[in-house]
């Protein structure tokens with residue numbers, strides 16, 4: 001199901017309040033309804049959603065609408081910031097032991113991705129911190145679990161400690177720890193069997209494993225597709241084991257991953273890493289801001305808004321708009337406009353960041369041709385000031401000169417002049433209907 | 447009262463173990479939901495907006511998803527109106543009715559479609575870690591105990607230890623596994639398994655596949671290819687394409703169902719890990735929006751932890767305490 005992103009959802013409301021200077025209480029109510037739906041569709045636990053929406057409501061009412069943003073964007077910004085805050089700081093460092101070895105314990109439900117994540121982290125930390133890891137195979141229940149870890153260890157050239165599946169996991173870990181010390185491993189990763197948080201016997205076993213291994217990190221491995229139950233699972237594991245971090249797996253899928261927010265807000269445990277694939281290098285540190293955007297289904301709309309804020313001078317844009325409306329919009333202005341957009345970064349990136357950009361008909365097949373834009377800039381720069389303000393004076397011989405100066409052809413120059421003319425005409429019609437332009441709708445992006 | 451008796455009648459004659467298994471698996475888990483339902487009915491004696499709001503929340507908390515929750519609640523409101531039900535205690539029956547309707551529409555819904563004469567091929571598909579391989583082990587055991595000859599195809603050639611894992615299930619059930627090297631082409635494993643099944647006159651071939659996220663285009667193409675090979679080598683097959691779905695999954699399960707169906711014409715769902723606390727409510731949404739029935743339920747990691755999906759038992763587990771309070775009867779005395 002293509003769930004609507006929050007920004008799509010807010011479109012309707014935005015239309016209604018566009019142009020007003022302040023967000024009213026009624027607007028906020030409308031919007032919070034949409035926010036609630038968006039979060040529920042993203043699998044954020046409904047109790048967490050309730051609390052969250054309340055805090056947003058308090059923050060959003062009466063806010064001045066920033067000049068540069070539409071009220072809808074503003075609300076999204078507030079929501080996104082709040083979500084990011086809730087999910088904690090950006091730094092997710094590993095707690096290394098003062099006295100080695102550092103021990104990482106991986107726990108979680110069946111099939112969450114513990115074995116895979118343990119191996120990925122062994123590989124990751126060996127690379128980033130130059131450690132000498134040992135992995136302990138403490139899952140004696142799942143068929144071929146040990147074999148799975150050994151295969152991964154083999155691929156990564158990381159040793160695996162195992163006593164087969166006839167010795168108790170607690171004993172395996174005890175002996176594994178001894179071996180790690182004896183062989184001077186400064187990093188130990190313990191893979192445990194998947195278990196239900198309501199399985200008292202197996203939860204006891206984990207407590208015992210914790211006792212004999214004194215882990216520096218107890219990682220709960222959680223499938224990013226988890227629904228409302230994530231809070232129950234995380235709470236139960238946290239109560240028993242005092243989790244220090246969460247590894248959220250399978251984020252390479254198309255899930256929104258609202259469980260991240262639920263878990264963080266209910267247990268306070270930070271998400272430290274995310275799994276982005278089945279391969280051993282598909283592990284990344286957690287970024288709360290990206291996760292917030294993802295939960296809201298917005299691509300990186302916020303970074304886009306921020307970039308726009310930083311680079312497009314709002315007053316200038318307004319000026320430009322005025323000029324467009326009158327006949328005074330010149331090729332010089334056009335050049336400047338291109339420059340401003342360019343400052344925001346490569347156009348492809350900008351487009352990629354725009355949520356739903358591929359959903360708009362025109363946008364879908366639109367290729368931003370950076371070379372073409374270079375060409376346009378070159379052509380305009382080869383014109384005299386007089387030509388730029390009044391392109392009508394550009395006759396055949398002038399065209400030849402411009403083409404020569406810009407390393408293009410007369411046909412290219414003709415095309416640009418025609419486009420510019422069409423654009424002005426179009427903009428006039430557009431503006432005539434009283435529609436406000438937004439600074440992203442630049443002529444060559446249509 | 448009426449509903450409880452109905453339910454009781456529907457359940458008598460069913461083996462003790464089935465309902466128990468369900469209740470054991472489910473009641474621990476449905477605990478909180480049932481309790482809340484109970485409180486709900488106590489709190490709101492009258493059927494009104496507040497009652498429906500809270501019911502809505504209960505369903506959301508079971509992962510049913512907003513669209514379907516709204517559909518369901520609308521229907522319930524209609525029913526309450528047309529039947530002139532004013533007391534929440536009575537509306538409970540209607541709620542069960544509507545949910546039952548949603549889940550199972552006909553007997554065929556939950557039966558495995560097997561070829562009565564000759565080879566049946568069952569393909570299991572799903573995202574990573576959902577429980578495909580384990581379900582194959584359990585299903586193989588069950589088919590064998592029904593007197594069928596079974597063969598397994600180890601077509602997950604990608605994940606570390608996947609082939610060994612299936613082999614363990616083969617050993618446990620005494621069933622042969624057709625396998626190639628890790629990293630080989632899964633379609634050719636399936637091809638070989640089909641030839642073997644044909645020459646051995648096997649009744650059922652179960653094909654394990656690698657876990658894949660539904661948005662991975664290449665992996666979905668690979669699945670299409672596997673299915674094409676099956677159909678080419680054995681017209682009419684696969685007889686079942688079962689999407690294995692982890693009950694803890696939230697709204698993404700709808701995407702899974704949609705895209706796996708596109709790639710491999712899913713015929714039914716196996717809902718695994720229902721022995722946990724997750725409610726698996728998303729199957730209501732899948733039924734509602736995509737009309738794919740649940741056929742089997744996974745209730746644990748052992749050979750026998752597989753059951754045919756039974757909406758009555760499912761709902762019985764879901765609302766067991768609710769029934770109990772209504773009748774003052776102990777659910778234990780039921781059987």
Ligand SMILES: Nc1nc2c(ncn2[C@@H]2O[C@H](COP(=O)(O)OP(=O)(O)OP(=O)(O)O)[C@@H](O)[C@H]2O)c(=O)[nH]1
Pocket residue numbers: 108109110111112113114115116117139142145192193194195221248249250251252253274275276277278282574575605657659
């Ligand atoms: N696409 C994707 N798949 C993943 C990721 N992490 C793990 N997997 C896959 O998920 C499945 C389960 O992973 P495991 O590591 O076996 O999970 P586990 O928690 O150890 O499972 P049990 O030991 O049975 O409880 C495997 O198919 C993995 O390849 C991820 O980040 N992305």
Ligand SMILES: Nc1nc2c(ncn2[C@@H]2O[C@H](COP(=O)(O)OP(=O)(O)OP(=O)(O)O)[C@@H](O)[C@H]2O)c(=O)[nH]1
Pocket residue numbers: 110111142194196572573574575576577578579580581602605608655656657658690718719720721722743744745746747751
């Ligand atoms: N509690 C419980 N665990 C289950 C159930 N079904 C499967 N599991 C466990 O879930 C984990 C993953 O199961 P697998 O059968 O390996 O899943 P899969 O879909 O084959 O995984 P990949 O091949 O890696 O994609 C294992 O630890 C199983 O024992 C179930 O019904 N209940």
Ligand SMILES: [Mg+2]
Pocket residue numbers: 114115116139142145191192193194
């Ligand atoms: Mg494992």
Ligand SMILES: [Mg+2]
Pocket residue numbers: 578579580602608654655656657
């Ligand atoms: Mg498998």
